[in-house]
Ligand SMILES: Nc1ncnc2c1ncn2[C@@H]1O[C@H](COP(=O)(O)OP(=O)(O)OP(=O)(O)O)[C@@H](O)[C@H]1O
């Protein structure tokens with residue numbers, strides 16, 4: 001890794017403090033991370049160490065208490081709500097442990113949701129969504145409802161949905177956490193494929209196998225970076 | 233990359249395509265909980281349909297009342313003779329004659345002293361039995377003047393009313409009321425035929441179109457059996473003294489005129505002139521043996537009643553729609569809580585606060601507008617049903633349904649705002665964590 005690759009997401013001394021009544025809890029205590037374009041990063045660590053908190057900040061769902069987050073070239077750390085929504089919708093793709101599909105919508109409608117908020121509707125929207133569904137191997141399930149699909153299939157819908165706006169970073173919080181090992185492996189294959197196509201992926205995981213597949217592993221402990229290792 | 237790329241793109245949520253999608257989405261969510269949605273909008277349905285139905289009934293009733301009053305003439309003052317209450321009617325003395333009521337002199341005084349009065353219609357009314365061959369009927373014989381139909385706004389179904397000449401010559405001609413004609417002439421055409429009262433024959437020259445009675449009197453709305461003859465003829469044939477059978481004994485009454493209609497030229501002066509006439513009559517009558525009826529006053533009070541009724545309706549409508557709106561708000565708040573996760577997902581996928589507000593607001597408006605539409609349909613059917621099953625008149629004016637429907641939509645907006653804002657103000661992270 002000697003080639004100069006552009007930084008795509010950079011955290012500078014990011015902290016996150018929760019106040020519960022008078023009690024103060026430092027979920028993140030000064031994190032410096034620089035994610036490069038095209039990297040496949042696994043974020044690991046024991047439960048409660050702040051992985052999800054970190055991912056939420058990286059995903060612009062939450063703002064850091066202090067420090068800076070530069071996404072692309074822009075400091076998004078103290079952006080107002082509407083701008084953050086815009087960033088999430090146009091630059092980021094989310095994949096959740098519990099899939100988070102909207103139950104009353106069909107597969108294709110679920111995939112179309114992010115497009116809708118970008119002002120893309122009608123034929124254009126449907127075409128993109130169908131293409132994404134095919135890309136994750138669900139071309140024949142377009143009009144099914146989420147509850148008619150297996151966990152692995154639901155997670156594929158989730159991935160298709162995250163790709164639909166062509167995001168610069170994919171964020172996944174334990175995407176295989178609810179899956180058996182076989183469908184989990186299939187999902188990981190899909191991530192590898194996406195990585196091969198040049199996507200930047202940030203994935204929270206407990207699974208050591210995943211961390212072997214990824215290029216880089218960041219380990220957290222008590223809200224701090226314990227280690228940040230690039231595998232060959 | 234520069235700031236502009238990440239700056240808020242203003243995606244207008246109200247473009248037709250997006251709005252259509254939001255509406256379809258709204259219907260889908262409501263359809264998902266059909267029963268709940270239906271129960272939720274019942275308040276609005278009942279509110280709207282009761283408003284429309286009651287407005288239609290009220291409108292019909294006040295239309296009928298006003299129509300009746302208008303038929304009496306809003307420029308008219310109607311004078312009646314009434315038997316003074318303290319008259320000893322139990323007197324068994326046969327020669328005793330009760331004298332009361334309006335006199336020809338009264339009318340002359342009115343005509344002579346009040347300049348704004350144009351026409352005076354004096355009437356004498358007597359209850360008699362009328363014969364035609366073997367057919368007979370009891371009817372009021374009305375002695376009147378040739379311009380009576382014009383004053384009373386009566387039309388003739390056939391024939392004509394008697395002329396000045398016939399009146400002057402005390403001719404024995406008569407005009408039948410609409411209800412009397414078939415009783416005496418069930419098979420024949422009455423015009424040109426003769427009817428008998430006592431020992432006198434009268435030639436029928438006309439039949440009055442449907443006539444309604446005086447509102448407020450006991451015969452209101454019924455079609456009166458009446459026989460119109462010239463006043464001059466009536467005086468000549470029946471004299472001034474009338475014999476009446478009352479509770480077994482005979483009673484003699486001397487009444488010159490039973491009724492008189494005074495037409496006032498300028499409507500603004502009607503009430504004032506009524507007072508003047510009352511003053512004149514009071515000065516010349518020892519007893520209170522007359523009565524004034526001012527249709528304009530009746531019209532005014534009917535209008536006031538209609539206004540009160542509308543205010544009452546408005547309050548009922550407001551209360552029921554308020555209750556309906558609270559019901560909707562309650563359900564939408566529950567729905568927001570229930571769909572916290574969905575809200576979190578949408579926010580994570582790029583929805584702005586206003587997108588969430590729009591979504592929930594449209595859903596609430598759809599809910600209340602659907603209720604409003606149902607209410608309008610039922611509300612229009614109810615008056616039609618009432619009209620078909622009873623002889624009550626109902627009028628559905630377009631204002632009723634339009635008003636009720638728009639109010640229901642407004643209720644949706646007002647009571648949808650709070651739940652929608654609650655939904656939009658949820659923290660995305662919290663919302664996503666919600667079970
Ligand atoms: N909204 C919140 N309010 C208060 N404390 C919070 C909140 N969210 C997270 N925390 C605390 O911050 C710390 C980090 O939580 P986080 O969810 O990031 O852990 P995690 O590493 O994702 O754990 P797991 O592996 O179990 O998902 C925890 O101690 C948690 O209790």
Ligand SMILES: [Mg+2]
Pocket residue numbers: 051052053
């Ligand atoms: Mg977590």
